[in-house]
Amino acid sequence: MSKTMITLIAGILVAWLVISLFAKNFDGNFLITLLIGVFVGYGVRKKETKE
Numbered sequence: 001m002s003k004t005m006i007t008l009i010a011g012i013l014v015a016w017l018v019i020s021l022f023a024k025n026f027d028g029n030f031l032i033t034l035l036i037g038v039f040v041g042y043g044v045r046k047k048e049t050k051e
Contacts, residue, residue: 005038005042008038009035009038012031012035012038013031016031
């Protein structure tokens with residue numbers, strides 16, 4: 001994993017935490033969906049660059 005990917009995941013987690021604190025709703029469904037999308041996109045991009 002690159003430094004950019006780790007920074008992206010950290011940013012997602014911090015943004016989710018801040019928004020959840022203001023909204024008082026710690027629903028993890030959106031967080032999980034976003035993280036799955038990031039990992040799938042990363043995998044597809046990595047696979048395309050090899051070909």
